[in-house]
Amino acid sequence: MSWINAVIQGILIGGLYALFACGLSLLFGVMNVINLAHGDLAVVAAYVALGVVAITHVPAVWAFLVVVPVFAVLGYVLQRTLFQASLNRSVLTTLLVTFGLSVVLENGMQQFLSANSHSIDIGTLVSASFSVGSQIRIAYLNLVILLVAVIVLLGLQFFLSSTKNGRLIRAVADDREAAQIAGVNYRHVFGISAAIAFGTVALAGIAFGMFSQFDPTIGTDQLLLFAFEAVVIGGLGSLWGTLGGGILLGIAQAIGANIKAADQVLAGQLLFLLILIVRPQGLTGRRERA
């Protein structure tokens, strides 16, 4: 029964990983750049949510209503300025810039917010759960986070497939130069993509902050890694693959933890390496054409 429980808990946490990963995957699909500050941005969002709650005294659950739009705007502005300037030089420059941003964010948080752990207090909601059978308990929070992840991915799917800006994002991802001569301002499209990536990672960071303790270093040490693994396992450029990747990663970690608590992360990495060996294009990815 404990194995079934591990799988169920893995599925629940997988939604959170997918929420972390979808922005990373989108940015990579559109501009071929991995944002190494992605995990740190999630942690910054969690801290900002703490601050919003402290100042406005709104219930913590609603902090995302402020933080997510702010991060979306921040994403657009950063993309049109810093990231675009680095992209104009080269992809490698952009990678270095996001790495530098990651270092700045992490150390800035350590400097000004201390290395202490925090969590976003949502009261008794964090431990509320219901039972399925005698052995399996499902926490409402985990279930809600999974549902939010699915809703966000559905929304993103709808946006990409059925709106004008979504269509332009797909066109730029297919062939940036062809999009330019068709009249598309790809810089604006990059900005919209970054806004989505920042908004979703902020949501993921807040959800993580409710569900677990966080500190300034966890963004790079865990969140970026998990997001990256979820993307690779699921296959680059596929939203549903990312959800599948997040869930598989969650299951692997839960099974690892079931064997020995310290093996949780290790089991996830082993699955990641296994996928890279046997199916490097990921679950849903197509093989790169030569």
Place this chain on the structure above:
Amino acid sequence: MHHGQLQALHGVSLAVPAGSVHAMIGANGAGKSTLLRTIAGLHNPTTGSILLHGTDVTGLHPEQRVAAGIAMVPEGRRLFPTLTVEENLLVGLASARPGPWTIEGVYDLFEWMRERRGQHAAQLSGGEQQAVAIGRALVANPKVLLLDELSLGLAPVVVRRIYGLLPQLLASGVTVLLVEQDVSQALNVAAVVHCLLEGRITLEGEPAALTPAQIESAYFGVGRASRNGNGHALAVRGTEAPDTAVTETAITDSAVPESGADA
């Protein structure tokens, strides 16, 4: 115009009167595509300028040039393979000018497209993809349409059918500058042909006034071809004639750092 450290075009000047078809011919690597891409804004000329109906568009981004009235059908079609036919056409509306061409108009031009608009572009044949690429450029209602190697990889019968559309495009008020490796095709459709050799124009004139020997020597660089203007508004660098749709001047004298847009 430089490609990295390589100078691809040397002092190329040409003027295309509104409502006409001009063709660039030349061997592989002569600079034909580079010239079109420079006019479309994908490369920046080292020196010189590009005028559209007398307005300087040299400093504009490609998408701004589309809004100004320059659209290109790129070499190799370059459709968005994961988008449907209709979505490909819709992308062409991004910076579209008002004008006679609409998506419905494109469907009227290519009847098969209406039924298959939901198909992914990757599933189309080469000729069908070329038609969608032309449609994607047309819906922007360009004043000047740049056609890069329409015939590449297509069956001769398909090529003839596509070039057979040119009169209809001209009737809608479009000016055409095309690049073509198939010299006989270019001579058939163009009012004026320009021959490029190693980045320089070696011959230009009305097809009827050019002898095969002239073209051959200009194309391959054997001997020296005489220039043949025949009274047309030709090769006037920086011309401001009101009937001039596009003037391309690209003189180079200094090396530039490699540009990100370079292939």
